[in-house]
Structure formats: C-alpha cells, structure tokens
Amino acid sequence: MDSLLDTANRVLPGGHFGNMAGLTLVEGQGVHVRDTAGRGYIDFLLGSGPMFIGHAHPAVTAAVMEQVPRGTTFFANNPAGIRLAEAIVDAVACADQVRFVSSGSEADMYAMRLARAFRGREKILKFEGGYHGMSDHGLMSLSPKREANFPQAIPDSAGIPAHIADDMLVAPYNDIDAMLALIEAHHDELGGVILEPFQRLIPPKPGFLAAVREATARYGIPLIFDEVVTGFRFAYGGAQSYYGVTPDLCTLGKIIGGGFPLAAIAGRADIMAHFDRAKVGDDKFLMQVGTLSGNPIAAAAGLATLEVLREPGAYEGVFALGRWMMEGLTARIKDAGIAAQVVGEPVLFDVVYAGGEIANYRDMQRANARYQAHVNRHMRAGGILKGDSKYYMSLAHTQADVALTLDAFEAALACMPR
Numbered sequence: 001m002d003s004l005l006d007t008a009n010r011v012l013p014g015g016h017f018g019n020m021a022g023l024t025l026v027e028g029q030g031v032h033v034r035d036t037a038g039r040g041y042i043d044f045l046l047g048s049g050p051m052f053i054g055h056a057h058p059a060v061t062a063a064v065m066e067q068v069p070r071g072t073t074f075f076a077n078n079p080a081g082i083r084l085a086e087a088i089v090d091a092v093a094c095a096d097q098v099r100f101v102s103s104g105s106e107a108d109m110y111a112m113r114l115a116r117a118f119r120g121r122e123k124i125l126k127f128e129g130g131y132h133g134m135s136d137h138g139l140m141s142l143s144p145k146r147e148a149n150f151p152q153a154i155p156d157s158a159g160i161p162a163h164i165a166d167d168m169l170v171a172p173y174n175d176i177d178a179m180l181a182l183i184e185a186h187h188d189e190l191g192g193v194i195l196e197p198f199q200r201l202i203p204p205k206p207g208f209l210a211a212v213r214e215a216t217a218r219y220g221i222p223l224i225f226d227e228v229v230t231g232f233r234f235a236y237g238g239a240q241s242y243y244g245v246t247p248d249l250c251t252l253g254k255i256i257g258g259g260f261p262l263a264a265i266a267g268r269a270d271i272m273a274h275f276d277r278a279k280v281g282d283d284k285f286l287m288q289v290g291t292l293s294g295n296p297i298a299a300a301a302g303l304a305t306l307e308v309l310r311e312p313g314a315y316e317g318v319f320a321l322g323r324w325m326m327e328g329l330t331a332r333i334k335d336a337g338i339a340a341q342v343v344g345e346p347v348l349f350d351v352v353y354a355g356g357e358i359a360n361y362r363d364m365q366r367a368n369a370r371y372q373a374h375v376n377r378h379m380r381a382g383g384i385l386k387g388d389s390k391y392y393m394s395l396a397h398t399q400a401d402v403a404l405t406l407d408a409f410e411a412a413l414a415c416m417p418r
C-alpha cells in the first residue's frame, strides 16, 4: 500500500487540494495543530481564516454534536440557518437580508450578478490585486504577472473566455483620483463596484472607502464590500463597522460557517429582492439554488462562533495581542536592519519585505519574495505555521504563543540569505 504522501501525489493534481502544499494536518485544538509526522505547530493559518476562535472550540463542537444526530442537510429552511441570518442582519450594517451559499467564491460571483441584475448594466469595477473568489470575473487582475494600463483587466487563469475581460474595469486600490475618473467615465456602463475594504493586507487610506461610497451613491451604482475575510473579524459588524463606511451589499464567509462550508450575500432589501421572483418578476429574477445552502451543521457552528464573539472583551483581547505581535515583529526587523515592515491590522497582518509605502498591489510586488519564502520556511521548521503572506490572529492565541513566534522570527532573520 502507498504511504499517504505517495497516495496524495498519485490521486491529487500537484499532490494537494489546491491550498497549502507539502503539509497534511491531522488534528487541531485551539491554535495548536499537528501533522501526520506528529509535528506540532502554533497555527496562524487557522484554516485560511475561519477558525477565529481556535480549532475544535468546545462551544462549536457541542453545537455541531447536537445537530448531527438530527440530520445533516435538508434542502429546505432549518432553524439554525434562519437564526444565523438573523444574527447577520443584527450585526452587519448593510444587511437587511441574507442569502446563503457554500463558499466565498460563490458569494462573490452572485453578488456581482445581483448588482448587475439590480442596475441593469454589465460592467463591474474592481481593484487590482483584490481577491473575489475563483469565478471567471473574480479572477480578473487578482495577481497579474504584467502591468496592464488601467482599466484593462487581465485574466489570472487558463480557461477563462477572453471576452470576460471586457466586462471588468480595474483600478488601483487606494487611489481616489483614479477611482473617481473611472466612475465618471463609465458610470453608465457599471453594474457595480466590488472591493475588499482591507485589500489582502493593505488597509484603506483615510478617506478612500468614503470616496468610493460617495461616488457610487452619486450614480446609484451598487457598492459591494467583499467581507469574506474581514466579516466578524475586524469587528462584530465587520470592516464596514471598523472603517465606518456602509456598502449596499457585502459577501461573508469563513467565520460565519464556524469551520464548515457556508458563505453569504447580504445587503439592502431592494437589491436582495432580485432573489425573489414574486417581488421582481421573471425578467429581473436572479436564479440561485445550492444543495447545501444554509446547511444546518454549518449554521449551528456559525451561530456558536458568533455567540463566543459577542462575549465582552472578545475583540479587545485579540486586538491587543495582535498589536503586541505587530510591535514585536517591527522591533526585530529594526534590530536586523533589513528593509521590511509590518503591514495590516492587529487581527490580520504580515511582514512585507520592502521599504516605502505599501498602498496597492504594485507596491506589494516590490517585496523580496526570497526573504518571505525563507522566513516562512524557517518558521515552519521551528513550529510556526502561517500562510504565504498572512498571520491570522485568533482569540485562542496567548502571549506565550506570540513570544515563541517572535523568537522564531528573530532566528529566521538571523540567517536571512543576503
């Protein structure tokens, strides 16, 4: 019989699921995960973000265990799903109503379609480097290998029909003048504007989100915040609460499914009405069905997660620890005398190996990828697990976890390839 690794290499393209290569995890408790070789890691990958309160949280496990024997999927409303939608409406400023899907990619695809259906125009404006899932439209200018002139969109994957690029306009993130010029020139063609309010690692400059809001509102163009990462992480009300700018629609995922496949489109009732044939009629109806949408296990896990997040001090604690870690990383970068900086917010950040301002995708391209790969590899060998370009903080991390991480970072810097 094959070893597990041989089997993976035989039956999976590239030997993996498309996510983290070269790692098979068997267990996670809190922020501690273990691989097939029995090696333990302090986890800053956190399942790429969903496990904001840690792996196998007792409240989530209990909620799931209560639901499992009662049935695992119905293709109909279920109480946990309805309660989760209610919790989202209560928490998220733009959310009058919620439609569930199973992944963030799906949520973004439908949100763009919904905006087009509402406004009756076809083009979507996005920002270069913004991640909006894996649909044909989502994969425009996410990580372009060449610098096209704005607003030309570049497909990031084989297999995408060339004409899709004509449906998208691309602007540089954090550039108010460029964004305004594009909206002025194209407002008649725009079905919507989509952005990550915090793009990958890059915070919005003061006034940027408000300017996008103002320009889109002026022309009645639906503004979509992709809050798949930031929802319930930056604040209980998401990045729209944290930065104080309310879009018309948002997409949510990761945390709201408590580690199970669940995502959502949420927004203004008059736009969400396009999911309701009885309200908008056949011509304006947006068909949307999904076998597992609003799955009761995922909804129960999400509800239990949100309950933990509503506990007093939940966000204060994780923000304080994240801030302390950002400061610790910054101090060690300074001591090592390398051109690098910590970019992000206290719940989601990383070291970018470049000097100067990091305000958009092209600034990010200046980063020294060799340094980043070295540090990530060295940290992983030292028992610290993170994604290629992110530290996700969790409520379950402790000062001791962070202290060990800072030691590992210092050790990685000490043997940096020059």
Ligand SMILES: Cc1ncc(COP(=O)(O)O)c(C=O)c1O
Binding pocket: 048, 102, 103, 104, 105, 106, 108, 131, 132, 133, 134, 196, 226, 227, 228, 229, 253, 254, 263
């Ligand atoms: C901002 C953003 N949008 C959408 C997605 C896609 O979500 P999913 O992986 O659930 O399809 C991601 C995934 O990381 C994301 O970070």
